[in-house]
Structure formats: structure tokens, C-alpha cells
Amino acid sequence: MVFSELSVPGAYLITPKVHRDERGSFVAPYTAAAFAEATGRELPLGQGHFSTSRCGTIRGIHYADVPSGQAKLVCCPGGAIRDFVVDLRLGSPTFGQWDSVRLDAASGKAVYLEEGLGHAFVALADGTVTAYLNSTEYNPRVEHEVDPFDTALGLDWPADLPPLVSRRDRDAPSLAEARRAGLLPTYRACLALPWRRR
Numbered sequence: 217m218v219f220s221e222l223s224v225p226g227a228y229l230i231t232p233k234v235h236r237d238e239r240g241s242f243v244a245p246y247t248a249a250a251f252a253e254a255t256g257r258e259l260p261l262g263q264g265h266f267s268t269s270r271c272g273t274i275r276g277i278h279y280a281d282v283p284s285g286q287a288k289l290v291c292c293p294g295g296a297i298r299d300f301v302v303d304l305r306l307g308s309p310t311f312g313q314w315d316s317v318r319l320d321a322a323s324g325k326a327v328y329l330e331e332g333l334g335h336a337f338v339a340l341a342d343g344t345v346t347a348y349l350n351s352t353e354y355n356p357r358v359e360h361e362v363d364p365f366d367t368a369l370g371l372d373w374p375a376d377l378p379p380l381v382s383r384r385d386r387d388a389p390s391l392a393e394a395r396r397a398g399l400l401p402t403y404r405a406c407l408a409l410p411w412r413r414r
Contacts, residue, residue, distance in 0.1 A: 217247065219254035222315040225308075226330035226406075227301040228255065229317050230289075234324045243324030245291045246349060255328065257411045259287060262352035269295075269339035269346065272377040274364055276336025276385065277302050281358040282401035283409060285331025287351040295344030296320035299327050300371055302334035304362065304391070307403035312391060314371060319346075332406040336364050338373055360399050361388040368392060 218231040235242045252258055267275065277300070280286040290299060302314040318340075319325050329335055337346060361384060364371060368391055373379065394400050 217250045219250075222301060222317070222327075224301050224303045224310055224313060224315050224333060227315065227333055228328045230326040230328060232324050232326070234322075241324070245324055245326035246289055251328075259289060259328075259349065260351050261349060262286075263350045263354055264348065265350075266293075266345055266347040269297075269344045270380055271339055271342045271344070273339040273344075273380040274336065274373065274385065275346075275382070276300065277304075277334040277362040277364050277369075277388070278336070279304050279332070279334045279360055279362070279401070280352070280355070281360070282332050282405045284352060285401065285406065285409065287329065287331050288335055289326055289328045289349040290319070290335065290337075291324070291326035291347050292319040292321060293345050293347055294321050295339060295341040297337040297339055297344055297346055298374065300336040301327065301329050302336065302362070302369060302371070304334045304394075304400050305332040305403040305406050306395065306400050311403070312369060314369060316372065330406065331409060332401040332403070334362055336371065338377065338379070340374070340377075360394065361385055362394050363388045363390050366390045
């Protein structure tokens with residue numbers, strides 16, 4: 217298993233070994249020991265869930281208040297996605313920057329993102345399945361979103377796919393609006409999370 221930090225600090229691309237034979241394949245995109253060695257932390261499991269998406273579906277940019285925040289490990293066991301990590305942490309050296317990677321069933325790759333980072337993806341095939349391991353349970357009172365089409369961020373969505381977007385994401389504030397409303401996490405609060413003080 218190989219961990220590669222993305223250009224947004226606190227986000228990693230995880231490349232596991234894929235075991236293949238005549239029956240198909242088996243992959244484990246998360247093991248606790250390898251994860252702890254690479255990131256210096258544990259990933260408590262607050263909630264696991266998955267979504268199924270039509271081609272062109274965009275979900276995000278989603279994030280949670282810090283504290284306590286929500287760390288995520290995301291993989292794509294069916295179909296394919298382009299996965300985006302956005303630095304929403306006020307005061308971060310990479311605030312407003314993003315990175316993206318392709319996740320698909322064939323590679324078994326996963327993305328991990330720390331608390332305070334925004335997450336979004338676009339489905340690249342019909343019936344795409346995206347699976348998540350989250351450090352906390354979903355809590356609508358602390359969950360937020362930023363406009364995935366905010367021109368100030370300039371996420372590079374595929375031009376050849378008509379976007380399918382929920383009302384929640386379509387009506388989300390821009391990064392500047394979320395900042396003015398005091399909705400963004402601070403880099404300082406993220407650095408002060410208990411697991412960082414071990």
C-alpha cells in the first residue's frame with residue numbers, strides 16, 4: 217500500500233495492492249496499521265456509507281465544522297469518479313487550492329482527507345458507486361457546502377459531461393460568501409485537534 221500526499225496538505229492518495237485471479241479482484245484500500253504509519257493518526261469509524269450516481273453527477277463541495285470536523289476515506293468500488301479535495305481552512309498556506317485524482321474500481325485507489333478539507337466528485341459512468349469511511353456520524357447541524365462552480369476556485373469539471381447537481385449544492389454559497397458568513401474552519405482549529413497533540 218502506497219500513500220502519496222496530494223498538493224493540498226492533509227490529503228493523501230492511497231494506492232493499495234489489487235489481487236486478481238480468474239474470479240475477479242480483491243482490494244483493501246484501508247488497513248489501520250498502514251494508515252497510522254503513513255498519516256500519524258488513527259481513523260475512528262463514525263459512519264460508513266455509499267452513494268450511487270449517474271454519469272455527470274456532481275456531489276460537493278462538502279465539509280464539516282471544526283471542531284470536531286469529519287475526516288474521510290473515499291473509494292470507488294464501482295464505476296469511476298474524478299475526486300476533488302479543496303483546502304477550505306482559513307489561514308492555511310494552501311487556502312483555496314485544490315487537487316483531484318481519478319478513483320475507479322479497477323485501481324482500487326482511495327483518497328483520505330483530514331478535517332477542514334472540502335470534498336467533491338463527479339461520476340464518470342452510470343451506476344458509479346462511491347464509498348466513504350467517516351470519522352464522525354453525519355450531523356446536519358455542522359455540515360456545510362461551498363458552490364462547486366465557484367469561479368474563484370475554478371474546479372476543472374469535465375466539459376463533456378452535463379452536470380447533475382442537487383439543489384443543496386446548486387444553492388451553496390461561494391467560498392467568499394462562506395468566509396464572510398463565518399462558516400469556514402480555521403487552520404488553527406484544525407491543527408489543535410486532539411489527535412495532532414499525541
